[in-house]
Amino acid sequence: METESLYTIIVHSENFAGILNQVAAVFTRLQVNIESLNVSASSLPNVHKFTICCRTTEKNIDKIIKQIVKKLDVISAACYTDRDIFSSEIAMYKISTHVFDGSDDLNVILRKYNTRVVEVTSDYIVVELAGSSDEITALRDEFQNLGCIRQFVRSGKIAVTASNIEKVSEWLDRREKVRTERSRIL
Amino acid sequence: MDMEEKEKISGSEILIRSLIREGADTIFGYPGGAIMPVYDALMNHTDSIDHILVRHEQGATHAAQGYARASGKVGVCMVTGGPGATNTITGIADAMLDSTPIVVIAGQITTDLIGTDAFQEVDFTCVTQPISKWTYQIGSAEEISRVVARAFFVAKSGRPGPVVLSVTKNAQVGMAEYVPEKVEFIRSYDDDPEIDMSAIEEAAEAINNAKRPFVLAGQGIEIGEAQEEFRNFVEKADLPFGCTLLGLSVLPSSHPLNKGMLGMHGNLCNNVKTNECDVLIAVGMRFDDRVTGDVSTYARQAKIIHLDIDASEIGKNVKADIPVLGNCRKTLKLISDRLNPAKHTEWTASFEPYVREEYEKVIDKELHPASGPLNMGEVVNAVSEASGHKAILVTDVGQNQMMASRYFKYEEKRSIITSGGMGTMGFGLPAAIGAAFARPDRTVCMFTGDGGLQMTIQEFGTIMERKVPVKIILLNNNYLGNVRQWQELFFHRRYSFTRLDNPDFQVIASAYGIPSRRVADRAELQDAVREMLETDGPFFLEACVAEEGNVMPMIPPGGSVDNMIMEC
Ligand SMILES: Cc1ncc(C[n+]2csc(CCOP(=O)(O)OP(=O)(O)O)c2C)c(N)n1
Numbered sequence: 136m137e138t139e140s141l142y143t144i145i146v147h148s149e150n151f152a153g154i155l156n157q158v159a160a161v162f163t164r165l166q167v168n169i170e171s172l173n174v175s176a177s178s179l180p181n182v183h184k185f186t187i188c189c190r191t192t193e194k195n196i197d198k199i200i201k202q203i204v205k206k207l208d209v210i211s212a213a214c215y216t217d218r219d220i221f222s223s224e225i226a227m228y229k230i231s232t233h234v235f236d237g238s239d240d241l242n243v244i245l246r247k248y249n250t251r252v253v254e255v256t257s258d259y260i261v262v263e264l265a266g267s268s269d270e271i272t273a274l275r276d277e278f279q280n281l282g283c284i285r286q287f288v289r290s291g292k293i294a295v296t297a298s299n300i301e302k303v304s305e306w307l308d309r310r311e312k313v314r315t316e317r318s319r320i321l
Numbered sequence: 322m323d324m325e326e327k328e329k330i331s332g333s334e335i336l337i338r339s340l341i342r343e344g345a346d347t348i349f350g351y352p353g354g355a356i357m358p359v360y361d362a363l364m365n366h367t368d369s370i371d372h373i374l375v376r377h378e379q380g381a382t383h384a385a386q387g388y389a390r391a392s393g394k395v396g397v398c399m400v401t402g403g404p405g406a407t408n409t410i411t412g413i414a415d416a417m418l419d420s421t422p423i424v425v426i427a428g429q430i431t432t433d434l435i436g437t438d439a440f441q442e443v444d445f446t447c448v449t450q451p452i453s454k455w456t457y458q459i460g461s462a463e464e465i466s467r468v469v470a471r472a473f474f475v476a477k478s479g480r481p482g483p484v485v486l487s488v489t490k491n492a493q494v495g496m497a498e499y500v501p502e503k504v505e506f507i508r509s510y511d512d513d514p515e516i517d518m519s520a521i522e523e524a525a526e527a528i529n530n531a532k533r534p535f536v537l538a539g540q541g542i543e544i545g546e547a548q549e550e551f552r553n554f555v556e557k558a559d560l561p562f563g564c565t566l567l568g569l570s571v572l573p574s575s576h577p578l579n580k581g582m583l584g585m586h587g588n589l590c591n592n593v594k595t596n597e598c599d600v601l602i603a604v605g606m607r608f609d610d611r612v613t614g615d616v617s618t619y620a621r622q623a624k625i626i627h628l629d630i631d632a633s634e635i636g637k638n639v640k641a642d643i644p645v646l647g648n649c650r651k652t653l654k655l656i657s658d659r660l661n662p663a664k665h666t667e668w669t670a671s672f673e674p675y676v677r678e679e680y681e682k683v684i685d686k687e688l689h690p691a692s693g694p695l696n697m698g699e700v701v702n703a704v705s706e707a708s709g710h711k712a713i714l715v716t717d718v719g720q721n722q723m724m725a726s727r728y729f730k731y732e733e734k735r736s737i738i739t740s741g742g743m744g745t746m747g748f749g750l751p752a753a754i755g756a757a758f759a760r761p762d763r764t765v766c767m768f769t770g771d772g773g774l775q776m777t778i779q780e781f782g783t784i785m786e787r788k789v790p791v792k793i794i795l796l797n798n799n800y801l802g803n804v805r806q807w808q809e810l811f812f813h814r815r816y817s818f819t820r821l822d823n824p825d826f827q828v829i830a831s832a833y834g835i836p837s838r839r840v841a842d843r844a845e846l847q848d849a850v851r852e853m854l855e856t857d858g859p860f861f862l863e864a865c866v867a868e869e870g871n872v873m874p875m876i877p878p879g880g881s882v883d884n885m886i887m888e889c
Pocket residue numbers: 717718719720721722743744745746747769770771772773774796798800801802803804
């Protein structure tokens with residue numbers, strides 16, 4: 136059996152309806168589970184950006200990338216390891232405060248993880264943590280062990296590339312040149 | 322002038338005018354509630370568009386495919402929503418796998434009703450998304466002109482494929498100004514990838530240094546209209562080549578470097594030489610498993626050069642040492658310019674013993690049996706010869722397909738139309754209708770099986786109505802022969818549900834007014850074929866062939882290319 140690793144894929148696409156479906160279908164076809172998915176606007180006008188994490192084999196990831204790029208309205212897709220990107224995630228935790236009655240344990244944990252408190256009631260608090268995927272998981276585990284976690288949600292990884300070159304912008308520039316050339320010929 | 326330009330017309334009228342603007346002159350279709358306004362508009366344009374009423378929507382898609390493959394133009398079909406639309410799915414998937422440019426226009430219920438499970442509501446864009454190159458639901462009359470222009474551009478450019486337009490009723494009846502559009506560029510879609518000149522240099526050098534070069538010719542050459550570039554390429558450096566099923570007519574069968582077909586039922590020499598060559602040059606083909614057999618033993622010794630326009634094909638099944646991305650019409654020329662004229666006399670001669678072996682063990686027996694029932698191969702051979710090898714061959718799927726592709730010969734390009742990637746039974750008859758409309762100047766010979774014919778036999782009605790001059794040759798073995806062969810070879814001869822209790826096909830043909838003849842006797846074969854070809858219009862020839870004939874040679878499933886079985 137081939138070993139699986141965690142990959143971060145960044146996709147840029149046109150901002151049309153139905154593209155998420157097309158991108159997701161590539162994973163469904165190969166029966167690869169998406170671990171997390173974030174879709175948002177990018178720095179480029181009318182260009183959407185997907186950050187997708189999945190666990191799969193090297194052979195599959197190559198197919199996935201090529202098949203995503205092949206979709207007509209997809210501009211680019213590439214796969215990165217953690218060394219090539221800066222990534223972050225945000226999570227929210229809704230915590231019962233009764234467990235900590237009279238102790239300082241909660242404050243210690245909150246400070247250790249550098250969380251931001253969003254809301255405090257007599258019953259619970261809501262805290263937010265932005266950080267690496269590992270930190271977010273570690274905090275969740277800590278709360279879970281204390282049996283105080285009422286709700287938990289995480290955003291999925293978002294990432295920017297570390298390279299000095301903005302590949303997508305360059306590619307779009309080249310495409311604009313092709314457009315101009317073609318209209319000149321016609 | 323301005324007054325006229327600002328005039329508003331219906332979306333349906335815009336749709337038809339947009340189709341005409343894209344050069345569509347033939348539509349294969351079937352009407353229904355959700356497309357009625359378009360059909361109504363179509364009646365105003367029968368002088369510029371010929372609409373062929375098929376008898377089932379699947380037939381419309383295959384006919385559009387046949388039309389596209391024979392002409393190089395985009396095939397168009399038009400159907401209603403719901404069941405009319407879902408009936409086209411097989412053809413869409415087939416066109417996707419075989420890179421055939423078609424545009425499917427399907428009606429759709431009014432936008433307001435979408436999402437309510439209204440009568441005949443099917444989310445057709447969602448259903449067709451994974452099997453089409455592009456699919457889009459048109460929600461307003463204003464969009465139509467632009468979307469149709471985009472659809473044609475997408476269907477025919479780059480690696481061609483099917484485009485599906487689901488046209489809502491409100492878009493059909495809505496009023497808008499018709500602004501003619503042309504789409505020649507989509508920024509997210511690179512239809513003509515920039516050529517990496519270092520790859521060209523590298524490829525040329527590898528070929529110049531090759532001692533035992535072998536070329537795999539695929540349909541990409543036909544699609545790219547690169548037949549002459551290909552001829553120049555192989556002739557300049559004396560490169561023997563084998564063809565994929567869909568690439569069989571890229572150069573005449575009689576060309577000395579053309580070594581015939583590749584793959585599971587291909588010619589022995591090609592499959593053996595694939596595993597002996599030092600440089601393997603694949604042009605516009607995708608290393609389908611029916612070509613490679615077991616990939617882990619496929620051409621391991623060779624340096625592999627892969628020319629393709631679709632980046633996702635390069636390295637997909639077989640790792641390319643030198644990937645050459647781009648339109649092969651351009652890349653072939655660029656490489657040829659850098660090739661040294663060469664002769665590989667000894668190497669090309671080394672194909673001969675295998676050609677002889679196959680002839681002695683397989684071909685001679687198939688074509689010249691001393692006695693017994695007719696063989697499929699001899700019927701195919703008789704038709705090919707009598708038509709001067711100039712006909713367009715259309716096939717259905719099964720043994721008839723493999724025998725037709727093995728024994729038919731080609732003199733002209735774009736002469737084989739068959740369902741390669743999907744292997745769709747029922748493809749043949751409607752595809753032949755499409756081919757006949759595309760090329761009225763050529764003879765169209767369609768080989769089919771007793772199973773496959775019955776999957777789309779209702780298209781006899783289309784043939785009757787339009788007097789479509791297709792020559793239908795039924796190779797009747799009273800079996801789902803291809804499956805039976807596998808049962809014989811790999812399932813201990815347990816013929817589970819492959820025997821067919823068949824009707825009198827001639828009676829069916831005559832009900833549709835199609836002249837016919839049945840031939841079982843070898844002595845009558847030539848005359849029967851002559852009668853078929855000399856008869857104007859359609860003809861149905863039923864050849865009663867050996868019931869348990871086998872297609873040989875064969876790479877057994879999962880076997881290695883150079884390990885073909887020759888007889889069983
Ligand atoms: C729509 C469809 N159903 C089933 C198959 C599987 N299949 C492939 S070949 C074949 C037998 C075809 O029989 P026939 O049309 O009589 O042709 P023959 O092989 O006998 O020449 C079958 C069932 C298929 N390819 N397509």
